[in-house]
Amino acid sequence: MEYSIFIDGEAGTTGLQIRERLESREEIRLIQVDPARRKDADARREAFAxxxxxxxxxxxxxxxxxxxxARGLDVRLIDASTAHRVDERWTFGFPELAADxxxxxxSARLVSNPGCYSTGAIAMIAPLIAAGLVDxxxxxAINAVSGYSGGGKALIAEYEDGGAPDHFVYGLNQRHKHIPEIMVHTGLRVQPIFAPSVGNFxxxxxxxxxxxxxxxxxxxxLFEALADHYAGQQFVEVVEAGEIGARIVPTDLNGTNMMRISVHGDDDNGCATVVAVLDNLGKGASGAAVQNLNIMLDLDEEAGL
Incomplete structure (x- = not known):
């Protein structure tokens, strides 16, 4: 069976990567709006229909x-934006979040794709709360570093033009758009301190x-709780700290839909760090969208990934 797919906003970073993952698949037919009419509401509604x-x-x-x-049309939606991630009418598109x-x-008509930072944060925190290891x-506090592609076209251009710093921290007002979804989909009742940053990659x-x-x-x-939660999952793996070594490299899983979680620390001094590594444009964006599409259409979940 062939399915017709419309990517509304395919010229953006996430849209382009989704298109690349879908365009060679025989069971997928991509619907395109004439570039000259991509902001034309009538043309887009025709594509949705x-x-x-x-x-x-x-x-x-x-x-x-x-x-x-798209209201009133017989079309299912995946939203890769932040707009609906805490809307109860939308199903949160992190398949590994819970057993169901x-x-x-x-079975959902409306699925909200998780954010990149929040995918990593939720993947660590939610199972630990469920296991009674985090209250x-x-x-x-959540610290993170991402490649500059997560900042969209303006930030990408700034780095590619050589005008951006090698590293910067931002979101210091503690109003980052991923904080609400981290709280809602982990069950946290106290807002975490979130310190995101961008590196020159x-x-x-x-x-x-x-x-x-x-x-x-x-x-x-901590390791046991996470390993139990993700046992048998295709795209989330929990590995021993010794398999990784002393350095965590954010680019290790680039080009994949994988997320790798590891636990590091010293029980004698009472301090640990749980770390999630993923491609912010893979499991953190386009890869997650394609995984959700595969699930919604009852296709091979690994197809295109």
């Missing part, structure tokens, strides 16, 4: 407008969760 599923790769407000444009999450995505009211990401240890929360207990 023709599609079995549409992926929104748009800024938040434009994504909300696209949802209205993949089934919820499979919902605990004061947490195009793709790749490392998200870090520092934790104090005690008699119950040991490095072994």
């Amino acid at each position: 023709e599609a079995d599923l549409a992926i929104l790769c748009l800024p938040d407000e434009a994504a909300r407008e696209a949802v209205e444009l 999450q993949r089934d919820r995505i499979a 919902e009211d605990e004061y947490l 195009a793709q790749g990401m490392a998200v870090q969760l520092p934790l104090h240890l005690d008699e119950q929360r040991t490095t072994a207990a």
